[in-house]
Amino acid sequence: MxxxxxxxxxxxxxxxxxxxxxxxxxxxxxxxxxxxxxxxxxxxxxxxxxxxxxxxxxxxxxxxxxxxxxxxxxxxxxxxxxxxxxxxxxxxxxxxxxxxxxxxxxxxxxxxxxxxxxxxxxxxxxxxxxxxxxxxxxxxxxxxxxxxxxxxxxxxxADRLPAPDRAPDAVLDLPTLPQQALLYRLSGDWNPLHADPAVARAAGHDRPILHGLCTFGMVVKAVADRFLDGDTGAITGCRTRFAGAFHPGETLRISVWSDPAAGGYRLRATAPDRADAPVLEHALVTAGPSHGAPVD
Missing domain, CATH: 3.10.129.10 (Hotdog Thioesterase)
Structure with missing residues (x-):
């Protein structure tokens, strides 16, 4: 076995x-x-x-x-x-x-x-x-x-945390660079799926995809900037499921719902360039009491 x-x-x-x-x-x-x-x-x-x-x-x-x-x-x-x-x-x-x-x-x-x-x-x-x-x-x-x-x-x-059945409290569109996967590889993830077009095609993608942890890192940063006044030390935890491929150069759309009962912010991320194809689902960022007001 x-x-x-x-x-x-x-x-x-x-x-x-x-x-x-x-x-x-x-x-x-x-x-x-x-x-x-x-x-x-x-x-x-x-x-x-x-x-x-x-x-x-x-x-x-x-x-x-x-x-x-x-x-x-x-x-x-x-x-x-x-x-x-x-x-x-x-x-x-x-x-x-x-x-x-x-x-x-x-x-x-x-x-x-x-x-x-x-x-x-x-x-x-x-x-x-x-x-x-x-x-x-x-x-x-x-x-x-x-x-x-x-x-x-x-x-x-099951460990699911679906998005609430209401309009999000914030929708953030984050552009990405065409070379962003090549940059993120320098942090230590050398998987050729994120750099080599031939490897990406063999895996069923038309071109290299961005690391899931890179997209998730962008989401956590966006929450810290928008809702925690940049207080990264207030973050107590985060979680996500990787729901679909995301390509460098696309826009990452983040929908955010404040959820005091869960201790933070529920999220999902999509690719609006591809009809809001799912990228991250069942996501949550929790924060301690020191976080500040939303940043305008």
Whole structure:
């Protein structure tokens, strides 16, 4: 069997040493489209290391910094073709704000493997821990492996968070650069799907697509800017499902609903250039009580 569930979920965690500095943070933010316009002090706080209010760090940078990706495939008990694996969803719990520079370690394990019939869903959990031994953030990513379901396991929770049945409180249109996937690759995700036209065509796309974590990072930044007065430290968590491909150069449309009961903002993202084709669904950004009023 390509996936030995018992062996995979009982494997000891993989520990990875990581580090970053303000250059890594600034490059990550630039790859999300930060710094436009280049004279805006609110944008410069993401990309200028001498900003008077200090360099901001979006929490999803921690996912990139940990660089565990599909580390699950390094564990015993899984032998599948990576071409059949897809990043299906991402969830992040922020334990404390990320510093602009740090040394840390990531501890990664598989918590669950669900049987979706035609596919298996592997849930990989990784905790990023600072030098002081205290956690910075915990991420859980769902990896869909096509053709590996039907083994008689649990289907797992539905875990849905559909958009409310009312008009959104805000609709934000964010342009992207044709070369944005090439920029985001410099943050450490070297998958050729995002750079090589031949690889993209083999995967069923007419051209390279943008990283799902890049589009999600743009969404989290937009919420921080529009609703939290840029207070990235107020973000306590975020989650999404990756619902469809998005191409560099397209416009990303973000619909936002304030949801106090959920502790933050529910979201969906679409591609208006393609009849609002879904990009992100079941998304949520939660924030603590320190967030400010919406930015006009």
């Amino acid at each position: 390509p996936i030995d569930v018992a062996k995979l979920t009982s494997a000891p965690p993989v520990r990875t040493e990581v580090s970053w500095d303000d250059r890594d943070v600034r490059l990550y933010h630039l790859a999300l489209g930060a710094g436009v316009p280049e004279t805006d002090p609110e944008e410069l706080r993401y990309v200028y290391e001498r900003h008077p209010r200090g360099l901001k760090v979006l929490p999803l940078f921690g996912v990139t910094a940990a660089n565990v990706g599909f580390q699950v495939f390094e564990l015993p008990g899984v032998h599948v073709d990576l071409a059949n694996a897809l990043h299906g969803g991402q969830q992040v719990t922020v334990h404390r704000p990320l510093p602009p520079a740090a040394k840390a370690s990531a501890s990664t394990r598989v918590t669950d493997v669900y049987d979706k019939g035609k596919a298996a869903v592997i849930v990989q959990e990784s905790t990023l821990v600072g030098e002081d031994g205290e956690p910075l953030l915990t991420q859980r990513n769902q990896i869909f492996v096509h053709g590996e379901g039907g083994f008689g396991g649990e289907r797992g929770p």
